[in-house]
Amino acid sequence: LGDCTCEAEGVECGSATVCGGGTGGVNCMQDAWSVDLQASLHSDKDVDLYLLEVLDSATPILAQAYNGQSDRVLYMTYLCPDGFVGMAGCSGDVDGEQGIEFCRSSGDFVGIQRRCDSSVSSKVGTVLLGVESKEFRGDCDPYGLKITATYGQEIPSF
Numbered sequence: 001l002g003d004c005t006c007e008a009e010g011v012e013c014g015s016a017t018v019c020g021g022g023t024g025g026v027n028c029m030q031d032a033w034s035v036d037l038q039a040s041l042h043s044d045k046d047v048d049l050y051l052l053e054v055l056d057s058a059t060p061i062l063a064q065a066y067n068g069q070s071d072r073v074l075y076m077t078y079l080c081p082d083g084f085v086g087m088a089g090c091s092g093d094v095d096g097e098q099g100i101e102f103c104r105s106s107g108d109f110v111g112i113q114r115r116c117d118s119s120v121s122s123k124v125g126t127v128l129l130g131v132e133s134k135e136f137r138g139d140c141d142p143y144g145l146k147i148t149a150t151y152g153q154e155i156p157s158f
Helices: none
Strands: 033-041 047-055 061-066 071-079 087-090 093-097 100-105 109-114 124-135 141-149
Touching: 033 047, 033 124, 047 141, 061 071, 061 124, 071 109, 087 093, 087 100, 100 109, 100 124, 124 141
Parallel strands: none
Antiparallel strands: 033 141, 047 124, 061 109, 061 141, 071 100, 071 124, 087 109, 093 100
């Protein structure tokens, strides 16, 4: 993993289970859920990537980065159980990367509406989320990240 530690802040990188797993944590296999975690950016080239396996539902998904010193860019998309992109609405601009459409926001909020083919037998979709520094400040920039699936028919405006 390389040098993934902001020793002064006690923040480390790696992988962790944030949904389910019997740890008493958040159960992302329901229509509405919320995950709040701490992370850090380590350079102007650092991109933190998150992958959450969640119940496929028509509820919007919102992400908010907070605290920290750097200006950030957030990227998010949703992959349906059949593997196709299921992003039906975006609170920012739509960009493509390796054939996948992402919703991009040059701020601390991003939201997407998801829509998939309901005839697919699997009910587990995948949220892909990236956090990148737009203007990096400092040697280590810890931040908080809240990801929420919420009831509602539209992406809330920020």
